[in-house]
Amino acid sequence: MTAVAHRPSAALLGLHRAGIELRTFFRERDAVVFTFALPIVILALLGSIYDGVYEGSDVTTAQYLAPSMVAAGIASTVFVNIGAGIAADRDDGTLKRLRGVPMPPVAYFVGKVLMALLISVIETVLLLGIGVFAFDLTLPADVVSWLTFGWVFLLGVVACALLGVAASSMAGSARSAGAVMNLPYLVLAFISGIYFTPIGELPEPLVTAGSLFPLKWMAQGFRSAFLPDTILAQEVVRSWEHGRIALVLAAWCIGGLVLCLTTFRWRGRRDR
Template sequence: MTIMHLPSPVTIGLARGLTEVKLFFRSKEQAIFTFAFPAGILAVLGSVFSRTYEDTGVSSSHVLTASMVGAGIIATSFVNLSISVALDREDGTLLRLRGTPMPAISYFLGKIILVLVASLAETVLVLGVGVALFGLDLPTDPAKWLTFAWVFVLAVISCSLIGIFTASLAKSGQSAAAVANLPYVGLQFVSGVYVSPITLLPAGMVTVASLFPIKWAAQGFRSVFLPDSMMKYEMAGSWELGRTALVLGVWCVVGLGLCLMTFRWSNRSR
């Protein structure tokens, strides 16, 4: 008698991730808008609000470029997944997947893989705008790129899981857009994405922003693409990479727990 072994949740998740990526890029309008939005915002704001930190030689457009890498990841993960997961539930996609051997954790992994691929492409575009329009110098130190890698991965995982959790709070894809966009836009301002330097913001606002990933993702990317002379313009006067890793890592764990507790396959089940 032959015993059939089902694929592991990781294998199923990888297969689902490949499907998610294919579906995403087949929707040309969605792909173009996703990639163009942060790059377009950067091109406009970087051109309109441009000044130089005289003691460092760094332009405010360089600061914005680094911060927009983080903001772009949050949009691709938190905002897009809040909407797409709610739509998957609304149109019956999740019910059909439930009839397969796919556990919820594999579905989460598939969405995270999609965000990893889309965010990487989006980051390349944002950095391309920063280099071409504003003369941003990309780092040559391998240690800087190592920092980029772990900040990128932790930001993608944490914010993807928060996005999947947020979708559970919405009854439809339309309401998910409203639920996700308000905190996303608000947190961009209080997290120092659009306000440079972040020390211009009231300390209370930054304290609130420090509870969420976007502030730490943006700060982590600033540590990669800006010289260390810019550390003094951070609230703590340093890049705080250890705290960045801690906060993003905690949100990965908390986000997974929230997803497992609240995820549902249809709007009729709890």
């Protein structure tokens, strides 16, 4: 049959899905405003409350917070948005309609991840902008730091996106999704040393728990790119541990993919 030969490729359809996802996202004004505002408001608030520099360095609390909030911002926009977004797609018939057309399933996920990447880039630019203008954060001038930032960003977004997809199946409906997705995110933000700084002063059992998840490693990776090495004394160990960051994030990418493939439900609980 000639029809089979002309079927559009999954990659192309993934790009089209991303276009549709982005249009849908940016047209819901209130969601856009609050998605971007949450990490920004938290950075502005915490950055203004805490005062002073860390011992042995000239890094202020607000400057320390900025790269960590980039990591938390990615986690909230990507993990929470994708998780809740898929639960909504399952509820309102989006998934059912897509299952009724010849769409390779991977195109749907490619669309979600590309949308997440773009939203994360915007979120990161906004957060770094606040860091630079309000809290005198200096952006690195060397290529190596930006490369570090780049690979941590990419692995982090993909890991959070895949985990969001996997977590979407925990939510019974779109209405419960917000609540379901927020608890794991908030707990992680605390035990990953985002809201509580510096991470070196967190109780050890919490650090151990936080170290199991990607957020702690993303924040550490971003701090390594944006902060001077004099701040290392405030970290859990006196090294940026780039190798370990890459390992943990890559493991979460793979684990997230496996979770997606094994737990993802195209149908709602009523459609069996």
